Amino acid sequence: MSFRYQVHFTRDLFAPGNTLLRDVAAEPDKGPKKMLLIVDRGVYRHHPRVLVQAEEYARRHRDAVTLAARPVVVEGGETAKNDPTWIEIVHKAVEKAGLCRHSYVAAVGGGAVIDMAGFAAATAHRGIRLIRIPTTVLAQADAAIGVKNGVNAFGKKNFIGTFAPPWAVLNDFNFLSTLSSRDWIAGVAEAVKVALVKDADFFGFIERHAGPLSQRDSCAMRHVIYRCAALHLEHIAGGGDPFELGCSRPLDFGHWSAHKLEQLTGYRLNHGEAVAIGIALDTIYAYREGLLPEKDFNRILDVLRNLGFSLYVPELDASVLGGLQEFREHLGGRLTIMLLSGIGKPMEVHKVDEKGVLKCIEWLKNREDKNATFIEQKSRMPQIQGVKGEAVVKLRRVFDNAVDGI
């Protein structure tokens, strides 16, 4: 069995003349396809016209797609994944709207809403087609690209979920303009991660544009999202284990502590912020263990700081070590942690020296004050304006056409 899904980049997805959504949903000779929209409350707050626009869009393209019910607005952020009521609300809406396996659930929102709505769609009638419309940097670059969904339970991230390839992923860059500064930069942590395990050149790009990225340079950000999404897709298509039957999960570099930190901070840290700390922790550990050269160690920590990430929180203490066991249990089999022997050079280890990790935490704690000063200095530095290069030009062409698959 193989599977196939489309990933598109666009702007103004619900503009009447943008045919992307209708083209993705329409089936020849099948009449209008039923669709149920699930919308993140955060998106609705910042784009209050989105529901009306979507309804107008469906009216305009009523030969191809029909909204089977009024859009359902759900809580955004981890609340969507922590409270099982939201799954029930989506299931109920699917049932009431009379959706079938050939209908669509379209989830518009951040990674958490897409994960939750995706789980609800995957389990209603044993799987309704899911169109993901991610609206944050993190979701567009990472969370919405893959074949997974999930919700949290028993204080554990993604304890409940399935593997279910989406029907399509539609990235609308316009949604990014209203993100908070925290949400804007948080997603870049996943880009740093994928660059570190997959693509040293891409790491160089992020390194050179850390300033602009932290200053909301949207052109640099579009390139980061595009490249990050492409690397994720390549991994899924070429990695050989999309449904994670083995023990290895290279894209979860930095995540064993990140998932635990999110939970320990009661989700005060968002996923990207936790991943930045997780990357820092495993970077320091690899350096201390003599696996990673000092130069690379410095470059990685510098990039994280220059992007504006804080690399320490008071909850970062011995309790985070519980994340190792939870990580192993979630994936199964032998403990397999990805570390780095260089930028773009991942390596697997099956044993982690817990005392060594505690020393790394101590080091991060001691550096905390210095980091604050460091970030302040950086923000006074002149910024590199604009981004050039082939990839960005290619991306522009994509926007002109409004539609493109990766």
Added chain:
Amino acid sequence: MSFRYQVHFTRDLFAPGNTLLRDVAAEPDKGPKKMLLIVDRGVYRHHPRVLVQAEEYARRHRDAVTLAARPVVVEGGETAKNDPTWIEIVHKAVEKAGLCRHSYVAAVGGGAVIDMAGFAAATAHRGIRLIRIPTTVLAQADAAIGVKNGVNAFGKKNFIGTFAPPWAVLNDFNFLSTLSSRDWIAGVAEAVKVALVKDADFFGFIERHAGPLSQRDSCAMRHVIYRCAALHLEHIAGGGDPFELGCSRPLDFGHWSAHKLEQLTGYRLNHGEAVAIGIALDTIYAYREGLLPEKDFNRILDVLRNLGFSLYVPELDASVLGGLQEFREHLGGRLTIMLLSGIGKPMEVHKVDEKGVLKCIEWLKNREDKNATFIEQKSRMPQIQGVKGEAVVKLRRVFDNAVDGI
């Protein structure tokens, strides 16, 4: 991607010397594998030693398998699928026992418990290996063989579920001895169904042995289960659409009304009893529409009656027509109903004449009294004792070896 799972037939699965379970679970060089047993309350009631036996079994084979927690006893029958608390209980047990994706959930029970526990296993950590140990005729012959799981919601059968191939299916014939007469015969309805759409010879076997089957001839029953399971497996492996992406589901012959009838009777009818009525209804309909010859029509209704099925309940009225729409919604796309143009000769139709169906219901209602007499007469007829033939001999060899794959 392909998938593979084993189906075995045995007796006394938890007998210390029966190595089937350990062989299925063990992995070379991986040490003892964690297993969590979920046991149907009905099984526990009739086999109160089963929990102790399982624990002794695990102690005896502790180099290969270890019970990660005490077995969890859950409610049997549709209650297991109607009350979402049971899923939560299984999830919680998985979490507490620290199972990982390479561990096992082993579900011992009827089709409902296996469906529910299978859903819980498929969604914990995005999928823990599931070993199905079905204990009823229906579950061994049909429900536990396939790649589906599910629970009921909003009054709809299997509204929530996933497609998830099991790790293995272990059929222990000994469990059948304590079934009630209703549960004993109910499962044969699914065998009649699969014979009608797949195998006219097998239908002939059931026809010839309807008396012995209804009189608890276990040798005839073992052949029915074995052949029914084999036909289901062949369909899944060779049918081309194991995950039902299309609109057609030939093995759901007779099921559009059966699922609705179960719900309309508040699950007073069990699944097999409802399927028997569903088969009768679609058989009469096909005959009335001129699709099915009278001779076949008579043979099918005779078999159902000779097995002891009642083919009418007061809830069988116009409300059952709602099942057509629910059936279409569940599968998706165009309405596709399987009818027969002969025994072993299925044909798809995409339109059902609702008035015609109501006439068939009327006909079944009018025949109700006569049927009662008919069954009474049959039960006074001399019974054919014993079963001979190559297939049964082959099956006996299987039992001698305790283990065999299909």
